[in-house]
Amino acid sequence: GESVGLHLPTLSVQEGDNSIINCAYSNSASDYFIWYKQESGKGPQFIIDIRSNMDKRQGQRVTVLLNKTVKHLSLQIAATQPGDSAVYFCAERGVDSNYQLIWGAGTKLIIKP
Amino acid sequence: DAGVTQSPTHLIKTRGQQVTLRCSPKSGHDTVSWYQQALGQGPQFIFQYYEEEERQRGNFPDRFSGHQFPNYSSELNVNALLLGDSALYLCASSLVGMNTEAFFGQGTRLTVV
Numbered sequence: 001g002e003s004v005g006l007h008l009p010t011l012s013v014q015e016g017d018n019s020i021i022n023c024a025y026s027n028s029a030s031d032y033f034i035w036y037k038q039e040s041g042k043g044p045q046f047i048i049d050i051r052s053n054m055d056k057r058q059g060q061r062v063t064v065l066l067n068k069t070v071k072h073l074s075l076q077i078a079a080t081q082p083g084d085s086a087v088y089f090c091a092e093r094g095v096d097s098n099y100q101l102i103w104g105a106g107t108k109l110i111i112k113p
Numbered sequence: 114d115a116g117v118t119q120s121p122t123h124l125i126k127t128r129g130q131q132v133t134l135r136c137s138p139k140s141g142h143d144t145v146s147w148y149q150q151a152l153g154q155g156p157q158f159i160f161q162y163y164e165e166e167e168r169q170r171g172n173f174p175d176r177f178s179g180h181q182f183p184n185y186s187s188e189l190n191v192n193a194l195l196l197g198d199s200a201l202y203l204c205a206s207s208l209v210g211m212n213t214e215a216f217f218g219q220g221t222r223l224t225v226v
Contacts, residue, residue, distance in 0.1 A: 034214070043117075043203050043217035044156070089155050100146070100169055101215065103155030 012110045019080045021107045023073040023090035030094035034101070035064060035075045039086045047075070047088075077109075085111045117206050117218035125224045126194050134189040134221045138206030144168075145187040146215065147179060148203040156203055162187050163209055191223075199225045 013019045025033070031052040036044035048059045050066050050073075057064050063076040073090050087108045091101040118137045126132050138145050144163045148156035158171035162181035181187045185206075191198055201222050205215040 036217075041219075043219045046214050046216065049214060091155075100158035100161065100171060101156075102158070105153075105155050 009105070010108045010110065012112055013080050014112050015080060015082060017080055019075075019077040019084065019109060021075045021077075021088050021090075021109065023075075023104055025071050025073060025090075025092050027092060027094045027102070028068075028071065030092040030102075032093045033064070033066065033073050034091045034093075035062075035073075036089045036091060037084075037086045038089065038106070044089060080109075080111055082111050082113075085109055117204055117216050119202075119204050119218035119221050121221060122219065123222045123224075125226060128194055128196060128225055130194050131190065131192045132194060132223060134191075134202050134204075134223070136187045136189070136204030136206075136218060138185050138187070138204075139216045142206035142208055142216070143185050144207045144209050145181060145185065146205045146207070147187070147189045148205065149173070150201040150203055150220070152200075159189070194225045196225050199223060 011021060034049040035047040037047050038044045048057060048062050048064050050057045050064045055066055061078045065074045075088060077084055087106040089103050089106045091103045093101050117139050120135045136145055146161040147159040149159055150156040159173050159177055160170040160179055161168045162179060165181045176192045178190045179187060189202060201220040203220045204218045207215040
């Protein structure tokens with residue numbers, strides 16, 4: 001079935017550098033995408049979202065890019081900090097999936113001191 | 114402003130037993146979704162409740178049932194527990210409508226032995 005997936009299960013980044021986490025999706029009917037951060041022992045925390053009529057959206061230290069041509073989503077974190085260590089999930093919601101979010105497996109971000 | 118609260122935080126049950134998990138949505142939210150998250154994986158949608166009705170259901174057996182109360186709080190019930198039901202159960206609340214950000218609770222860690 002169609003699903004959201006992530007290219008890399010683990011990403012190690014030097015503190016202070018920028019991080020880029022990638023996500024591929026296969027459902028062309030998806031029109032809304034969300035990035036979540038999940039720290040150990042906690043529920044997912046909303047980071048940023050983007051609708052399919054946009055290519056880019058910026059938040060505080062984070063930017064989400066959407067490339068509908070190749071069905072690719074990325075999350076950029078500027079000046080990565082130790083508190084950014086977590087598992088990052090992309091999720092999609094499609095017009096044909098009604099109300100449920102479809103999640104990828106996640107990317108674990110490790111910050112090196 | 115209280116966020117999404119779930120109870121209990123941890124639970125150990127024996128195979129074959131029944132369990133009830135509870136969720137109080139974020140203030141002002143009227144929609145509750147339940148997800149199952151196995152270790153190292155992304156959350157899997159179980160079902161969503163709005164106006165005390167199940168609005169959509171994921172690929173889960175009838176052993177999984179739920180309820181939403183007039184105050185928008187919700188319960189997830191699982192009958193005839195299997196070892197494979199061991200997971201983190203997450204509740205998310207949102208406002209009615211497809212493209213709205215969902216806030217998650219901390220989850221209930223269920224262990225079936």
